[in-house]
Amino acid sequence: MSTSELSPEQLVQKQSLPGAHLSTEACLAQAKQLQGKVVVVTGAGGGFGRNYSVLAASHGAKVIASDINLAAVQATVDEIVQAGGQAIATRCDTADWDSQVAMFRLAINTYSVVDVVVANAGVTEIPGWFDEKLGENEEPVKPPMATVDINLLGASYTARLAFYHLKKNPSTGLKSIVLLGSMSSFFGIPMAPMYSMSKHAMIGLFRSLYHSATPAGININIVCPWFCATGILSAPTRIAVAGLPLATVDNVVQGIFKGSSDPSFTGNILGIDAAGVLCIPYDAFIVGEGGYYRAFLNRAAYTISTVRTIKDVIAAFGDARKPSPTKMAVKTVGLGALALSAYSAAVGATDVGISGLVGRGAAAATLLVI
Numbered sequence: 001m002s003t004s005e006l007s008p009e010q011l012v013q014k015q016s017l018p019g020a021h022l023s024t025e026a027c028l029a030q031a032k033q034l035q036g037k038v039v040v041v042t043g044a045g046g047g048f049g050r051n052y053s054v055l056a057a058s059h060g061a062k063v064i065a066s067d068i069n070l071a072a073v074q075a076t077v078d079e080i081v082q083a084g085g086q087a088i089a090t091r092c093d094t095a096d097w098d099s100q101v102a103m104f105r106l107a108i109n110t111y112s113v114v115d116v117v118v119a120n121a122g123v124t125e126i127p128g129w130f131d132e133k134l135g136e137n138e139e140p141v142k143p144p145m146a147t148v149d150i151n152l153l154g155a156s157y158t159a160r161l162a163f164y165h166l167k168k169n170p171s172t173g174l175k176s177i178v179l180l181g182s183m184s185s186f187f188g189i190p191m192a193p194m195y196s197m198s199k200h201a202m203i204g205l206f207r208s209l210y211h212s213a214t215p216a217g218i219n220i221n222i223v224c225p226w227f228c229a230t231g232i233l234s235a236p237t238r239i240a241v242a243g244l245p246l247a248t249v250d251n252v253v254q255g256i257f258k259g260s261s262d263p264s265f266t267g268n269i270l271g272i273d274a275a276g277v278l279c280i281p282y283d284a285f286i287v288g289e290g291g292y293y294r295a296f297l298n299r300a301a302y303t304i305s306t307v308r309t310i311k312d313v314i315a316a317f318g319d320a321r322k323p324s325p326t327k328m329a330v331k332t333v334g335l336g337a338l339a340l341s342a343y344s345a346a347v348g349a350t351d352v353g354i355s356g357l358v359g360r361g362a363a364a365a366t367l368l369v370i
């Protein structure tokens with residue numbers, strides 16, 4: 001039986017690797033630990049950060065909710081306060097060290113301590129790395145690095161300040177850091193080198209900090225979602241993944257919640273896809289046929305092999321708010337098809353179905369002639 005004939009659940013059973021799927025109940029089991037805790041969340045104006053903040057506050061956490069978009073994070077805080085919870089909104093650009101220092105200072109000045117930090121803020125690949133245009137001296141132009149500035153440097157600033165403030169916290173109870181990786185912490189998304197690089201690096205950050213966190217009484221975990229329909233998905237990405245089973249926001253938030261609230265839970269990677277929350281212990285990070293790198297590739301191959309219809313792709317255009325003249329639309333489909341075909345080939349997912357192959361081939365051919 002080929003990988004693509006297995007359901008995600010069967011894939012998990014077939015892996016016979018250490019680790020386990022966590023139920024919603026298991027993820028929320030230690031919710032009472034967040035009662036009265038001071039929780040700092042970056043990127044809390046939308047997506048996972050917003051939903052996690054609301055959930056944590058509903059269990060009694062005092063949330064410092066920050067985002068580069070103040071209006072968006074104020075809306076998160078308004079929702080929390082209207083529901084009877086405690087939260088403060090603040091603007092913070094995580095790519096800016098001083099901005100993050102000020103965010104943590106606000107937490108200390110308001111609540112005296114920090115107990116939990118979720119380094120969530122992130123952006124998609126900022127286009128431009130592949131630009132062929134030349135600069136003044138007929139040499140390539142320096143590529144935009146904002147993806148790395150936010151997803152990697154910004155998250156490492158958050159982790160550094162989290163360490164400083166958590167170590168100063170005299171409590172012997174729950175102290176935790178949750179980092180946001182991605183399934184692209186394990187493979188390279190075609191056409192997204194800076195995103196893939198920064199999310200791979202988050203695994204390295206997590207694996208290194210774990211050794212320092214443990215003796216300091218700090219838990220550290222990393223949540224690695226597959227594609228999920230939040231504001232981060234660009235129009236071309238939505239089209240490229242149209243019809244594929246996606247991770248749910250609820251599952252991702254449950255993973256963040258587990259990593260942040262369970263005092264005995266540290267050093268884990270939480271891989272989240274359409275099959276739910278997969279907990280991978282630190283020691284299980286094995287490269288090779290019997291390891292998790294292979295397991296993630298198999299899962300991604302299974303997901304990509306899902307047979308999709310043209311209706312899925314057309315529906316995805318409904319979400320694309322930018323003006324989309326025909327040429328841009330066709331180009332987008334072509335690029336998405338090429339990227340997914342390249343990725344499928346890379347992971348050995350040859351069984352994509354006749355309609356999938358014909359569709360991708362036609363789209364790729366169209367791209368070449370426009």
Ligand SMILES: NC(=O)c1ccc[n+]([C@@H]2O[C@H](COP(=O)([O-])OP(=O)(O)OC[C@H]3O[C@@H](n4cnc5c(N)ncnc54)[C@H](O)[C@@H]3O)[C@@H](O)[C@H]2O)c1
Pocket residue numbers: 042043044045046047048049066067068069072092093094095120121122123150151154180181182183224225226227228229230231232233
């Ligand atoms: N949605 C997915 O498919 C997916 C998959 C894997 C990993 N992730 C990761 O999850 C995290 C959250 O993403 P999301 O899906 O909720 O996206 P989102 O776009 O819905 O939310 C991200 C939030 O971060 C904020 N932000 C962006 N740049 C910022 C900056 N410089 N400083 C502070 N805030 C900033 C945005 O304003 C936004 O509110 C990111 O790290 C992302 O890389 C997302």
